[in-house]
Amino acid sequence: MIPDDVRCLESHEWARREADARIVTVGITDYAVEHLGDIVFLELPQVGMPIKKGTSFGSIESVKAASDLYAPVSGKVTAVNSALADQLELFKSDPYGQAWLVKIESADPREYDSLMDAQKYQQYVKGLA
Amino acid sequence: MKLIFEKSIVGRRGVRPSRSDVPTSINIPAKLQRPAAPALPELSELDVVRHFTELSRRNFGVDTNFYPLGSCTMKYNPKIAEQIAALTGFADLHPLLPQLRMGGMLTQGALQVLYETDLLLREITGMSAFSLQPMAGAHGELTGILIMAAYHRDHGNHKTTILIPDSAHGTNPASAAIAGYEVMTIPSDQNGVMDMTALKGALNKQVAGLMLTCPNTLGLFDPHIKEICELVHSVDGLMYYDGANLNAILGKAKPGDMGFDIVHLNLHKTFATPHGGGGPGAGPVGVVDKLVEYLPISLVVKREDGTYSLNYDRVKSIGYIAPFYGNFAVVLRTYAYILLLGRDGLVRVSENAVLNANYIKEKLKDYYDQPVAKLCKHECVFSATRQMAQGISALDIAKALIDRGFHPPTIYFPTTVKESMMIEPTETESKETLDSFIAAMIEIAQLAQSNPQAIKDAPCTTPVGRLDETAAARQLMLASLP
């Protein structure tokens, strides 16, 4: 189900470099959605917040779990999907599209390139089972 | 069933206070008063009695149903303990009395209860002294970790980490983190006990201590327990014993002999004080000699003339973690329970607790998967993985048990076992009760094969069916407000 134009973190966030190569869109993978169960709450940062790769930029909560969201690249938050909080079903129906979380203006393009690609992520996930 | 607020009738009165025998004072200016009385329900005493009586009938309790919740030790709560806690000489005693001059002499009975309970718990666990102040198990854990931290600070040790097994109860890492420590998780091996290689790899000079329960949450007694204690001591770390599972080894083994330095007990588990729907409990903390000076203020001591007093002069103590002496009425019930059982009764507790758990284990092992097929102690763990093949989960099995009149076992804990069901019958259950529980579990296992849908709809004998937890967390209706 995972599209091949994204790269992923071991903590199950996906990242997609946009047409404007400085912008990276971030969300969570369908594996994460399935394991969390019904999402009940989302905590997202403010636009303009500086962000560092590997640190938490927010959190996501379901009935049975709560997880931090980890940044795949460093930079500045340029957009936040605030409408998502009222449409949490989008996580199930469109995790790689409309359920995007934040857009980051990325400082160093090499950070994105060093992430796991979709295929490697699939194998990683298989190994977790 | 209506909320109590929905039953309110304007102007209805319940209990009326006495008429005043002093003049009314217009003491307090209006600007410091609330504009109207609080919006509490207006009901007659009978309305209130009927409401709460009806609510009580929507509960399962130990007094009504078998309650094999693993890790909770839902044993019978002796009524004699309730009667003693209600004696006015205890119930009406103001906690500030000992802080008045010669005030200790006004509370000698209560101080003696605290003193003697300390001694009894020392003998049961092999520790040198107890603080009875912690008001719950998790509170005891935090207290124990603060003692650990005080000891290391006092000795100039630079310690940053606490080791905790992956099968531990969530309060363990939570308590360690609150006390400012980093938590390093040690995995279990394929036998369900601590992975010794992983432990040795994790040990270094930064390790402040290790938190463990023995038997562990899988109901297994770790054969390496003494070695684990020695290894942690070798890096000047301290061993912490989570006493939640003490029911398995009462009178058979002592954490002090195993090498533990700090112990907390759950009086509302092992010592039969009631759970109360979530509390109150009590989590006394016992320590070895070298840690006694760090125990919370105050401690009860016995003077040469045989009278009891409170010792506040404790320079190295971690301070006050409770307003007074702990949940006294809970400690009092424990004292009564230990006196009642005595040395032989306490040993019979663990013998029958372990017998009952192994009895269930043997009878169900052909129907449910066992993560570890070994002798267990006071609780046994099964996995519903076989039933998952038919789409029946541990949750479904739990709900089906409800319809058969049993409180389900603990499910999804420990987190190291998939679809886990942890069954702790306790020693106060009869063979007939165990047999009917076993029969129900077997029936459910068979239904899982022949008619899984019948289980999916459970429970259907209760006032409500399965509730929508997602909706609860999303709509967040947390109070009925006017």
Added chain:
Amino acid sequence: MPFIAHTPRQQEQMLAEIAQTMAGLFADIPTALRCGSLQLPAGLSQQEVHQRLSRLARRNATDLVCFLGGGFYDHFIPAAVAALVGRSEFYTAYTPYQPEISQGTLQAIYEYQSAICRLTDMEAANASVYDGGTALYEAMMMARRITGRNKIIIDDSVNPIYRVMLQSYTRNLNIELVETHSVDGLANRPEILSRIDEKTAGVILQNPNFFGCIEDYSDIAAAAHQQQALLIVSAYPISLGILKTPGAMGADIVTGEGQSLGLPLSFGGPYLGFMATRKQFVRKMPGRIVGQTQDKQGRRGFVLTLQAREQHIRREKATSNICSNEALCGLTALVYLSLLGPEGLKEVAQLCADKASYAYRRLTSIGQVRSYFQSKWFFNEFVLELPCEAAEVVGKLIDRGFAAGFPLSRYYQGMENAILIGVTEKRTRQEIGMLAEALESIL
């Protein structure tokens, strides 16, 4: 053996059925660790235990006329409270993790949460923490979580017993606790306002304060909010029958001790820590919380919610380590409040205030006895200045049958002659008169 059902024959039968021996069941304990026997006395009968403990109970002085307060009060507990809370379906139940068979406990907690909100004018409450001191500690940690800051300001008019608890926790946890010094029995506004800055997580105050004085903290709430800090108020629930609420003052977190709501004094516990807050902070509040929902047939029901914050899920990242709380004590408070209702609670509060006022006038009419503070408004406690050491006077009054009050020198330097006297609806005009006479004769 008490509480063991198995007869020796049944035990043998069970062991045989599982091909075990009693020794075999404990074979997994290494021989070196097996304890021979417990050095404890043999078990007693119920009768013997009752006799022994009744003797111990009689060695406690509960017949002194009680004018002790300090946060813990001798209030009257209506008979129906014990009858209802003593139902074993309530007290032998566990934490309501299986909601279908715990609707009794769950609905009761929901109603308790609602009652606390209505009492304090707040929007959400938790299912309880251990006591009023722990509630303040948890509120302090909550303020740190919400603001991301580390400094807490607390006035010494807050209960000193709670302050030493907070000092013990913060000393071990690296939190900056700034204590301001009350002036004339009231919170020290100039000092508090000057210390609120961008590092402040919260300001902790109490109403009525430890000295019994009543205040309105709306101005301090405003000052705190200007710096994005929080106001935490610890409140005496009976007083909320008539006093302006912390919610109305602008408090962000309200805590307090619920002992006065139907719980016996019991020499220190179990008690009841209540916590309430605004809806926007609910996810940062520790403890269990019950929420309303429905089942597939649309029937209303109640469940534990927001559990993802708690220790059993979040583990080291949890909002708190709290697991067992004071659920039964919360139920007790709910039953008490339901039996009294709004008018009953108001009347109890008014009786406390009136009797305290009467006691104040009777006692200060004694030649050498004065009010310690100039501040005029108190609820049911006040501080008197005696012409000599208060602790000694209290000692003498004990011999006359009174627990006359609390000498403040234990917690406040320089207040050797000060005594804190608390009056509840249980104190009669006659008892107050006799206290005055006894005091007069001693001085």
